[in-house]
Amino acid sequence: MLSQELPPIVKYPSTIYGAGNQSWMISQDDQNYLYFANNEGLLEYNGTNWKLYPTPNETIMRSVKVIDNKIYTGCYMNFGYWTRQSNGKLKYTSLSDTIKNKILDDEQFWNILKYDQWILFQSLNRIYIYDTKTKGFKIISPKNGVVKSFSTKTSIYYQTTNEGLFEIEAGRGKLISDNPILKKYTIVNLYSIDEGLLIQTQLDGFYKLTGTSLTPFMTDVDAAIKSSFVYSSQRLQDGSYALGTVSNGIFILSNSGKLNYHISQSKGLSNNTVLSLFEDRDQNVWVGLDNGINCINLQTPVHSFTDDTGVLGTVYASKVHNGILYVGTNQGLFCKKYQSNGDFQFINGTKGQVWSLFVYDNTLFCGHDSGTFIIDNASARSIFSGSGTWKFESVPNAKNQLLQGNYYGISVLEKVNNQWKFKNKIKGFDYSSRYFEITNKLEVYVSHEYKGIFRIQLDNSLLKAKQFYAYP
Structure with missing residues (x-):
């Protein structure tokens, strides 16, 4: 698509929010504060001010999720939660420190999910399941690691390299599909639909998983997203899908796969590499980019055309x-x-x-440089070509007549036999009339670019200027 009408984008460079370039995950609390898992720590935004809470071990913050009154985060070899203190600041409590001997060397925690009373922390090796009631842990350790993890309202899923898609049941992984597609292609996200699951892959588009049957879900942009490497994906509140790519910005698709928007760097996005996507309560889409943070207002009636x-x-x-x-x-x-x-x-x-x-x-x-067109x-259809036409005004109490301001004065258009035609130029006034207004007494006020204000009294037949006043 060469050009399109796009929603407004608010850009926040790192110099504004005072933290690292990259934000890997985004969440929001009940006070509408936003939280970003940033290269330099937990970044908080209250709608006015930004505040950075450095990662406790000074590593990259990879994941964040607000659950109840806690902000859970994951980073390099550590995960835990932040709570608001009486002074308004956040304080960190590590959960992983309680099982420090079980954390693998070099492990990073890329995702946080909630299911009932359990909080799940996912690294590329394992999934740690934390029971908020008993404070105990269960650990799922697939032989080939964990590519990504996902949640629907009723289930938690994860993908394992060369094995397929698993569902967690009773604290264990249960294989639900070893289709060759799901063994070959990385899953970016999956969504619950009436027929089963809609699966978004990194390099091979969408698929529907119904029972054991996997079928392609065609969209308008299959070729584009296959070559753009989808990195992040979200289903929005209106049922549409936002897809963030590594090299081609964001595609927003309807629930049937039609393209609503393609927003890239050439269309106003700060960067083409989209690391994270999040829709806030006001249905703004927040975008964590390779260099900065953007906010796209999809609900506004105001759009821009580039x-x-x-x-x-x-x-x-x-x-x-x-x-x-x-x-x-x-x-x-x-x-x-x-x-x-x-x-x-x-x-x-x-x-x-x-x-x-x-x-x-x-x-x-x-109104055109060549005159007047209908x-x-x-x-x-040209109806006047005597000189350029600036603007038009209706004539009081004469619904079949219009005045038009021209390069050399003012002229009259008239509707005759259901056709608009040029009638006459008003005699006695030959100045450019780009800006003018007419009163009920047929007085015309003209603002001239250089000569000031003119007041012209027209005759009742609109043929000539009876009186002419200049206000320099």
């Missing part, structure tokens, strides 16, 4: 009319179906500078 091709030029006017978005630029008039991802189409005959777009009497008027869908 012209990657340079064909559109500089925009001077826009108007939505009869379900079509019109954009007037220094290159001409363009249109496309409103709120679609289609490309803009040039309207033949309008090449050159567009100054204004004006809807009146269910008719779209275009626009019908994607076609333009």
